[in-house]
Amino acid sequence: MNTFSQSRTFSLASIIPWLLNLATRMLARILNMPxxxxxxxxxxxxxxxxxxxxxxxxxxxxxxxxxxxxxxxxxxxx
Missing domain, CATH: 1.20.5 (Single alpha-helices involved in coiled-coils or other helix-helix interfaces)
Known part of the structure; x- marks a missing residue:
């Protein structure tokens, strides 16, 4: 159970920058800006x-x- 919680926190910590990058890309595409x-x-x-x-x-x-x-x-x- 301990390894599951560690892997879950690692995946949450690694997904936040990915989501921010995705949001930036989507906003740039919507606004037609680099x-x-x-x-x-x-x-x-x-x-x-x-x-x-x-x-x-x-x-x-x-x-x-x-x-x-x-x-x-x-x-x-x-």
Whole structure:
């Protein structure tokens, strides 16, 4: 039973890259674009989304918002 579970996890680990490659090929074919362009476009979009999330995350950081609230309270009480 132990060898069955090991072979099953090995096959699941090896099938994921194959499925991603298949999805990329299918998307490239549907969009009538070369595969490398589809892959690079995905990486480019991911990088932009990550940048936006990081900038919004800094703006909405709970500690930063708490500091701003405290500063506004102090300024209004003066």
């Amino acid at each position: 595969e490398p362009l589809v892959h690079n476009t995905g990486v480019f979009v991911f990088a932009h989304v990550q940048t936006i999330e990081n900038s919004v995350g800094k703006t909405l950081c709970p500690m930063r918002l708490l500091r701003q609230l405290r500063n506004r309270r102090r300024q209004s009480s003066r």
